Amino acid sequence: MNAAHTDPRIQILDEETVNQIAAGEVVERPASVVKELVENAIDAGAETVRIEIISGGGGGIKRMRVVDDGTGMSRENVRLAFLRHATSKLRAIDDLHRIRSMGFRGEALASIAAVARVEVVTKPRGSGAVPATRLVISGGEIVEDEETGAPEGTGVAVEDLFFNIPARKKFLKSTQTELRHIYAIMEQIALAHPDISFRLLHNGRERIATQKKGTLVDAISALFGSDLARDLIPVSGRTAYMQVEGLIAAPAHTRPNTAQILTSVNRRQISSAALARAVREGYGTLLPKDRFPIAFLSLTIDTGLVDVNVHPTKREVRISREADVVREVASIIRETLRSARLIPEASPSPVPGHSPVPESGYTPSAGAWQVAAPVRAYHPVHREQSATDTQLRLTEKTADATAETLLPGMKVIGQLDAAYIMVTSSPGSHEELIFVDQHAAHERVLYEQVRAKREQGVRSQELLVPVILTLRPKEAAAVREALPLLLAEGFVLEEFGRDSFAVRTVPVVLGKQVEPEVIDDIIADIIGDELRSAADKKEGVTCIIACRGAIKAGAHMTREQMERLLSQLFRTKNPSTCPHGRPTMVSFSRERLDRMFRRT
Numbered sequence: 001m002n003a004a005h006t007d008p009r010i011q012i013l014d015e016e017t018v019n020q021i022a023a024g025e026v027v028e029r030p031a032s033v034v035k036e037l038v039e040n041a042i043d044a045g046a047e048t049v050r051i052e053i054i055s056g057g058g059g060g061i062k063r064m065r066v067v068d069d070g071t072g073m074s075r076e077n078v079r080l081a082f083l084r085h086a087t088s089k090l091r092a093i094d095d096l097h098r099i100r101s102m103g104f105r106g107e108a109l110a111s112i113a114a115v116a117r118v119e120v121v122t123k124p125r126g127s128g129a130v131p132a133t134r135l136v137i138s139g140g141e142i143v144e145d146e147e148t149g150a151p152e153g154t155g156v157a158v159e160d161l162f163f164n165i166p167a168r169k170k171f172l173k174s175t176q177t178e179l180r181h182i183y184a185i186m187e188q189i190a191l192a193h194p195d196i197s198f199r200l201l202h203n204g205r206e207r208i209a210t211q212k213k214g215t216l217v218d219a220i221s222a223l224f225g226s227d228l229a230r231d232l233i234p235v236s237g238r239t240a241y242m243q244v245e246g247l248i249a250a251p252a253h254t255r256p257n258t259a260q261i262l263t264s265v266n267r268r269q270i271s272s273a274a275l276a277r278a279v280r281e282g283y284g285t286l287l288p289k290d291r292f293p294i295a296f297l298s299l300t301i302d303t304g305l306v307d308v309n310v311h312p313t314k315r316e317v318r319i320s321r322e323a324d325v326v327r328e329v330a331s332i333i334r335e336t337l338r339s340a341r342l343i344p345e346a347s348p349s350p351v352p353g354h355s356p357v358p359e360s361g362y363t364p365s366a367g368a369w370q371v372a373a374p375v376r377a378y379h380p381v382h383r384e385q386s387a388t389d390t391q392l393r394l395t396e397k398t399a400d401a402t403a404e405t406l407l408p409g410m411k412v413i414g415q416l417d418a419a420y421i422m423v424t425s426s427p428g429s430h431e432e433l434i435f436v437d438q439h440a441a442h443e444r445v446l447y448e449q450v451r452a453k454r455e456q457g458v459r460s461q462e463l464l465v466p467v468i469l470t471l472r473p474k475e476a477a478a479v480r481e482a483l484p485l486l487l488a489e490g491f492v493l494e495e496f497g498r499d500s501f502a503v504r505t506v507p508v509v510l511g512k513q514v515e516p517e518v519i520d521d522i523i524a525d526i527i528g529d530e531l532r533s534a535a536d537k538k539e540g541v542t543c544i545i546a547c548r549g550a551i552k553a554g555a556h557m558t559r560e561q562m563e564r565l566l567s568q569l570f571r572t573k574n575p576s577t578c579p580h581g582r583p584t585m586v587s588f589s590r591e592r593l594d595r596m597f598r599r600t
Ligand code: ADP
Pocket: 007, 008, 010, 036, 040, 041, 043, 044, 068, 070, 071, 072, 073, 081, 082, 086, 087, 088, 089, 102, 103, 104, 105, 106, 107, 108, 109, 110, 154
């Protein structure tokens, strides 16, 4: 904890300092209010922070209240706190390069109070019989100021956000969207401060609860579930001017995007595409090409190399020597996975597609983290083939069953690397060799069927066993928001328990026994940012279902399965490309081979 443990004096920054601080909108939406209030609580040395959100009645988010057990404020201080540029954390611009508190601009409370009704009740630590102070500020004016009884610490309640700026209020999104932003911010903050207990209640229901004096593993377990927490590998590395600590998930856990690569720099949660790339790079070929790892990393970089003063909400920082930092992070991750024996030392360049399977887990070195990393065993071949059978059966029209399985003159000669089907065909007088990308091919088949079904009206079917999705609060909010879209596509989801959903019904093309991971991936994509910004959502969903439901690269197939897939492919309208426009097949004609061998 960097914060002082008594309430330090609040002062107004001088104009010169103010002018050098990145200015801008602090209050964009309810989540920004929560962020600023919670950061203040952390800066005040709080051990427990309680966040209460009230929504409903068509009014969106009505009230947000953050209560802490931090230093509290004296009556004199709290009256100053709502003035612009009033801060106890910075005195002069020279302090900025060594700032360690979350806040420093003295602007948050003033900005919030200018656009909402705020009530603060605060009592300094160790102030004994001295009464607490209660202030009510509306549109920037103190309208009530009185002594009251209250425990030590501070509670700030914010109501009617943007009541005096109707134009801003109009731009707020649905309650679920705003809640999703709040949960996302709270997840990040809770991960960066596992030693503090955060409890978030929405309309009285607990949505987030982390424990006091916890470790990062405890926080991850509380936020994302114990399954993931069990499969984490500790990371600890140091370079000349940087320290990297944290946890990364065993490669069996993957995500379709970088959303779960969470990084903080000097305890500030930041979004950095460069750092996310570095982490992905560290996993190398341990992950399939289009999958991303899960990682929680905290970088401590010499404060002289980090500029926090570049973004009004402090979401971004500027790192000098960023290229070095990226390279070093990638190499620390690689080393960590190597010593966890996930990358065999004998093979300097692992062959793509041949992810090494560790013989056993790894033994954690003595330290704060006692975690084991059981790596999910690869499916035995027979199970995989029966899954492939199911996938193929679903995309087979009933008539196909009796139809001849392959185009005349085609012969399957084998499968390369469990990814490409090799076929010979003789369209003219010569034979040619064709490589078919099994995933792209099946994706094309599924895509056309999903589209056709949609035009006839979506048909869905009940799963034999409902698939249970246990989500993070942020994802759960996104799913609630996407329920109408999901329903329109044939997914019936029922909410039960905290942030859990039962998927009862799926589109017919996916079948009755679809693998839970496939559903997981489809839902993750549907609530993902890419689709949210897509112009044609329906088309986007069709592509997602086709991609996630299709046979994957890496699935071993029998000759008969390969023949069935090809026969389905050649019945589609566009057999030569997948829905994303990539080729489904590449052919080597006799002429091409002759040219390659310089025979002509
Ligand atoms: P900043 O955090 O940038 O200093 P704020 O407007 O957020 O600016 O807060 C102004 C000042 O009010 C802080 O510097 C701090 O001294 C005081 N303050 C705000 N919230 C709390 C709190 N929860 N507990 C104790 N002091 C607080």
